[in-house]
Amino acid sequence: MFFSSSRRQIARIIARRNLSISSSISTSLLTETTTKSRILSSSFPLLLSFEKRRFDVRSSSFHHPQRPNLCLRRQYSSDLPSSFQEITMPALSPTMTKGGVTSWLVVEGQKVSAGDVLAEIQTDKATMEMESMEDGFVAKILIEAGREDIDVGTPLLVMVEDEKDVASFKEYVGGKGGGDDSGGSFNDSGSEAEETRKEEERVAASASASTSSSSSSSSFAPRGANETRVFISPLARKTALEKGVDYTKIRGRGPNGRVTNLDVLEYVASGGVANVKSSAQQQQQKQQQSAGEFDASMYFPEYEEVPVSTIKKITAKRLTESKQTVPHFYLTVDVNMDAVNATRARMNALLEKEKDAKKISVNDFVVKASAAALRAVPEVNSSWMETHVRRYKLADVCVAVQTDKGLMVPVVRSACCLGLRGISSEVKSLAEKAKMGKLQGKDVSGGTFTVSNLGMFGIKHFAAIVNPPQAGILAVGGTRKEIVKTKEGMYKETNVMSATLSCDHRAVDGADGAKWLGAFKSYMEEPSTMLL
Numbered sequence: 001m002f003f004s005s006s007r008r009q010i011a012r013i014i015a016r017r018n019l020s021i022s023s024s025i026s027t028s029l030l031t032e033t034t035t036k037s038r039i040l041s042s043s044f045p046l047l048l049s050f051e052k053r054r055f056d057v058r059s060s061s062f063h064h065p066q067r068p069n070l071c072l073r074r075q076y077s078s079d080l081p082s083s084f085q086e087i088t089m090p091a092l093s094p095t096m097t098k099g100g101v102t103s104w105l106v107v108e109g110q111k112v113s114a115g116d117v118l119a120e121i122q123t124d125k126a127t128m129e130m131e132s133m134e135d136g137f138v139a140k141i142l143i144e145a146g147r148e149d150i151d152v153g154t155p156l157l158v159m160v161e162d163e164k165d166v167a168s169f170k171e172y173v174g175g176k177g178g179g180d181d182s183g184g185s186f187n188d189s190g191s192e193a194e195e196t197r198k199e200e201e202r203v204a205a206s207a208s209a210s211t212s213s214s215s216s217s218s219s220f221a222p223r224g225a226n227e228t229r230v231f232i233s234p235l236a237r238k239t240a241l242e243k244g245v246d247y248t249k250i251r252g253r254g255p256n257g258r259v260t261n262l263d264v265l266e267y268v269a270s271g272g273v274a275n276v277k278s279s280a281q282q283q284q285q286k287q288q289q290s291a292g293e294f295d296a297s298m299y300f301p302e303y304e305e306v307p308v309s310t311i312k313k314i315t316a317k318r319l320t321e322s323k324q325t326v327p328h329f330y331l332t333v334d335v336n337m338d339a340v341n342a343t344r345a346r347m348n349a350l351l352e353k354e355k356d357a358k359k360i361s362v363n364d365f366v367v368k369a370s371a372a373a374l375r376a377v378p379e380v381n382s383s384w385m386e387t388h389v390r391r392y393k394l395a396d397v398c399v400a401v402q403t404d405k406g407l408m409v410p411v412v413r414s415a416c417c418l419g420l421r422g423i424s425s426e427v428k429s430l431a432e433k434a435k436m437g438k439l440q441g442k443d444v445s446g447g448t449f450t451v452s453n454l455g456m457f458g459i460k461h462f463a464a465i466v467n468p469p470q471a472g473i474l475a476v477g478g479t480r481k482e483i484v485k486t487k488e489g490m491y492k493e494t495n496v497m498s499a500t501l502s503c504d505h506r507a508v509d510g511a512d513g514a515k516w517l518g519a520f521k522s523y524m525e526e527p528s529t530m531l532l
Helices: 002-020 028-042 044-055 163-169 191-217 234-243 261-269 279-290 310-325 338-351 362-376 420-436 510-525 527-531
Strands: 061-064 067-073 084-088 098-104 117-122 127-131 136-141 155-160 172-175 184-186 328-336 382-384 389-391 397-399 401-403 406-408 449-453 472-485 491-504
Touching (some): 155 163, 234 261, 338 362, 362 397, 362 420, 362 472, 362 510, 362 527
Parallel strands (some): 397 449, 449 472
Antiparallel strands (some): 061 067, 098 117, 117 127, 136 155, 328 491
C-alpha cells in the first residue's frame, strides 16, 4: 500500500511539471493523459530500484520488465565503510599492459605498513614486487595467485584503515573505491542464483531426454560427422573385433597414422598399455572433430602441453611485431680477438691478487666496445619516432640474459662512461638478479642498444631481431681458430669472432651501420683505444 501511494505521488508531481511547460491549452487533457503514461513507464526503474533497495540493499542489478535484455545496474555501498581503497594492477614498466600475480605475500586481515611488499607481479619483462603506498589492513584479496593476463587497472585487493572493517568485505567481489556511488558488488546467492540453477537443471534434463530418445529410436544409426574416424587395416579391424579391443584408443604407427595388425597385437599383449593415445591426443581429437576440423594428431607421436609464462608470451608478441613492422638489414664482420684475449689475461692476472675480485669476460669487452662505438657513430644510437629520429647522448646497453622463465634484457646504464671493471660488476649483478627473478622496473626499462652473445654455446654466427624502439642489436658468436695471411705475406693462426649488426632501416642507413661496425671492430682489435 505504501509503495502504490508513493508511486502515484511521484508520477503526479512529474506530470504536473511536464504539464506546466505545455504550450497548447486546447490539448492539455490529452497531454496530461499521455504524459502520465509516459512518466509511469520511464520512472518504473526508479520506483523498482526504490522498492528493491528497501528489501535488499545488496542487490546490484535488475531488469526492465518490457526490455529484458537491458540490465540496469544500481550498486549500493551502504554495508561498506565510508573509506576503503582498491589496489589495482600497476604498470610497472612503460610497455606493460597486462600482468600476472605470481604470489601473494600478505593474507586477508593482515596489517601492512607503507613500503611493505604485497605481492610479486609478473610483468612483460620480469617478476617485480608491488609495495603498499600507505598503512592499513588487507580486507579482501580479489585475484588469486597464479593468474595471468590481468589488465593494468584491474582491482587486485582491498585495503581499509580500521581492522574492524575487514569483516564487511567477506563477500566483496570488486568494484570501485570508497566514496563512489557505484560502490562495490557482492555475490548474490538469492533468487537470481536459484533461478539460474533451476534453468540449468531444466536444460540438462531436456538434453538428457533428447539424447536417450534418439539413442533408443535407432540403435544402429549411421556414424555422424562428429564421431571419431580411425584409419585401420581390414586385418587389424578383424583382430580387434576378435580380441574385443577398442581400436579407437590405439595409436597407429603405419602410413598416415594407420592402425596395423601389429599395433593391435602389441596392444593386446601389453594388456592395453602399449600404443595407447595420450589423453591430450584423444581430447584434442574430439574437440577438432566436434568443430568440423581435420584431426592431424594421428600423424604425430605423443606430446605434452607446456604452459607459457607471461614473459614468453610478451616476448613472442614483441618479436613478431618487430619482424613484421621493422625493416631489418644485417651487416657482419670478423674481429681479430688476439689483442682482447691478451689484454684480458693481463687484467685478470692483476685482479686475482685482490680479494673477492671478479674476472673480466670477453662479453665485457663487447659491451664496452659497443658503447664506445655508439658514441663515435650516434646515428645507430637512436630510435625511430615516426615523425622524427631521436638520437641519444648516452649509451645504455641492454644485455640479453636467458633464464628459466624466458629471455630477460636488463640495462647497463651509461655503459659508455664505465670502465671494464664497472661493466663487469654491473652485468654480473643484473644477470644474477634476472636468474633469481629479482629484477626491478628500473633494471629492464629503457636501453638504447642491445648485445646478444651466444658464443658460450659454440655458435659461430647468427642474426638477432631488433628490439623496438631501439634501432640496432649486435649478435656475437664464439671465438674460433683460423689461418689468416699477414701483411708480410706470411700465414699464421689467429682467434676470430663474428659479429652481426641488425639495424632498423628507417632510422639507420646502410653506410651508418657499416661505420658503426667498423668502429666496433677497431675498438676490439685495439682495446687500448677504448680508454681514450
